[in-house]
Amino acid sequence: MSYSSRSSSSQGFSDAFSSLPGPLSRTVNAKLAPRDSTAERLSTTSSTSSWSSYIDSNAAGSRKVGSSRPGTARSARPNPPRGPGAPDTYFVVAIIEGRGAASEVGIAAIDLRTSECILSQTYVKTLHKLNLLEPVQIVTSITTVEPKSKLISIIEDALPDVEVTALMRKYFNDNAGVQYIKQYGLAEEYGSLMLGISAKYFCLAATAALLKYVESMQNVLFTSHSIRFKYQTVEGSMMIDAATARNLELVVNIVQPKSTHTLLGVLNKTQTAMGARLLRMNILQPLCDISTLNARLDAVEDLxxxxxxxxxxxxxxxxxxxxxxxxxxxxxxxxxxxxxxxxxxxxxxxxxxxxxxxxxxxxxxxxxxxxxxxxxxxxxxxxxxxxxxxxxxxxxxxxxxxxxxxxxxxxxxxxYAVKAGFNGLLDVARQTYMETTNDVYELVNGYREKHGLPVKLNYNPAMSFHMTLTQDQLGDRELPEEFINVIRKKKLLTFTSLRLVGYVSPAPAKVFVNSISAA
Incomplete structure (x- = not known):
């Protein structure tokens, strides 16, 4: 059955296909997914920041746009998502602009949640690309901000909530970009990828600056051949600018941002986080590649x-x-x-x-x-x-x-994850942990009997072992004096005791965890 005879089924497949787990989408999408995730002119305006807490600071030698001196590292807490339509991605983007009348813009964007790096080289759809990615950080060359280029001015006006950071021009090096891709890219995809981008010098330069920036700021190195690089051209998907997406309420309700009364909310019956991300992307950039659409519709028909x-x-x-x-x-x-x-x-x-x-x-x-x-x-x-x-x-x-x-x-x-016998120290530490845990439970049971209160034992990484009790369970009574560090949150009381604190000192936990890691 051809696309033209069953186009009405395509909407239903958005749900079925977007339910696929992540590893499958990584492999299959490389062949069937749209080759481009952009389609908009520079006149587009609108953006939202992502919610993850990454960084709001500058690498050595970097500078915030508009700052008179180099920035220093500091923590940042970007605004949380406003509702179900908020992106479940965390993109950091590097851009570099070519010079001359026929200039192009190289774009490299890495999603720190999925370690997928998207590469592109275009001009007229640059702002649409940024609106689609909704980055938390944009990195550019200091030569584009001193003096400020027209492109950077437009980006700052269109994306006022996104911090733009300037790096020294030497980090935007296309040869370094090739080496990064060779080092971190999937080995089986390197040849075909370089065939398409070997002459995309701005794109490669942006890649070098992006990975240098992420490594410097995150203080994290990726293992070799672990990042999936995707080069996306400008064909294969339909253009929907940010204003149109907002007015049509494709992913966010204009009146109530937390509402699911959007196209995404109606279609989203996905079972996985990966499927939800894929569905959102396909709504914001609908496919127009007939062969890919027919392949998806064949799968719907099959199911x-x-x-x-x-x-x-x-x-x-x-x-x-x-x-x-x-x-x-x-x-x-x-x-x-x-x-x-x-x-x-x-x-x-x-x-x-x-x-x-x-x-x-x-x-x-x-x-x-x-x-x-x-x-x-x-x-x-x-x-x-x-x-x-x-x-x-x-x-x-x-x-x-x-x-x-x-x-x-x-x-x-x-x-109890590691089998016994792999590490003698681990076996001893595990026995100690078991005895300590039993002592904690016995201590809390003793408090229940002693005070006649239904005290509940809880644990979380921040507070370790602690006890809870509702105000209704306590009634008119006062909390016993041996319970300390009392926190009242509505009707829930959270507290501990000196004896309980003694059982959860960090030293034994450190020895135990290090033993497991060594095993």
Whole structure:
């Protein structure tokens, strides 16, 4: 069935296709996704800042636009998302403008949540690209701000909430950009990528400055061949400027920003965070490539022919974590290893184990697929390397370890994740942890019996072990004096005791976590 005869079905597929997990979208989209994510002229105005807390500071040798002296590092808390239509991305963008009458603009943007780097070289659609990415930081050359170029002036007017930082011109080096792509790009994609961008000097220069800036400010190095670079041309998608997207309420309701009464809210029945991001992107830049649309519609038709397969796929996707974010967390290497990093590393392995186990039911659900798109996805899910990775994890991690959402549950899973016998110090620390945890529970049970109060034991990383009690449970009584550090939040009382604080000193926890990391 051709696109023209079933265009009415394309809207329904936005939901089904955007439910695919992250690794699949990374692989399949490289072939089928639109080659361009922009389509707007420089007259576009409007932007929103992303919500993640990254940085609001400058690298050595950098300068904020309009500042009379180099900036210093400081923390920033960008505005949180205003509603369901806010982007689930965290882009830092570098731009460099060519000179002369036929100038072009090189753009490199990295999403720090997914470690995907988008490259582009254009001019007339520069502002549309920035509006679409909604960056938290824009990096440019100091030569474009002293004196200020027309492009930078337009960007500052159109994106008033986004900080523009100027770097020294020497960081915008196309040869360095090639080396960055060779070092960090996926090895199997390097040849085809460079074939398309080898002559895109401004794009490569922006890439060099972007990665230099992220490394300097984040103090994090990426592992080799871990970043997916995508070069996007100006064809393949329809142009929707920011003003039109706002007036049509495509992703944000004008009257009530937190409302789901938008096109995105109506269509969004996705099961994963990756699917929601893909759906949002396809709404803001609709496809106009016939072959890609037909491939997606074939997949919709395939799923609608088998109700059982459709619901099996949805059920399998429901438990997927944000795989893009998980991959990013695992490929970034901090300059200094800390206890927090060791804890997160264990969490990531547990999450990876959880994700690999979910691939099996998803693969079974797609077993009867006939469309090219679903068969391509099935091929990715059947990669032997996934099974090898799972076996490697099972050699070290206990098979009964499962991903937990609660802080206490995840803490316990961390403690018993590594099998016994891999590290003698770990086995001793684990026994100590078990005894300490039992003592904590006995202490809280003793408080319940002593005071006749239904005290509840809680745990979170910030406060460690603590106790809670509602005002209704306490009644007219006063809280016993041995309970200290009392925090009242509405009807909930949070507190601890000197004995409980003694059980949760950081030293044993540090030894234990370091032992797990070493194992």
């Amino acid at each position: 609608t022919r088998s109700e059982e397969s459709f619901f099996d796929v949805r059920s399998a996707l429901k438990s997927f974590l944000d795989v893009d974010s998980l991959i990013t967390s695992m490929i970034q290497v901090p300059a200094k290893t800390t206890v927090k990093h060791a804890e997160n590393s264990i969490n990531h392995v547990i999450s990876l184990k959880h994700t690999l186990l979910l691939i099996v039911p998803l693969r079974l659900a797609l077993g009867g697929a006939t469309s090219d798109l679903l068969r391509a996805i099935l091929k990715v899910l059947s990669d032997d390397r996934l099974e090898a990775l799972q076996k490697r994890i099972d050699e070290i991690i206990n098979e009964d370890v499962q991903y937990q959402k609660s802080a206490m549950g995840l803490r316990n899973q961390r403690c």
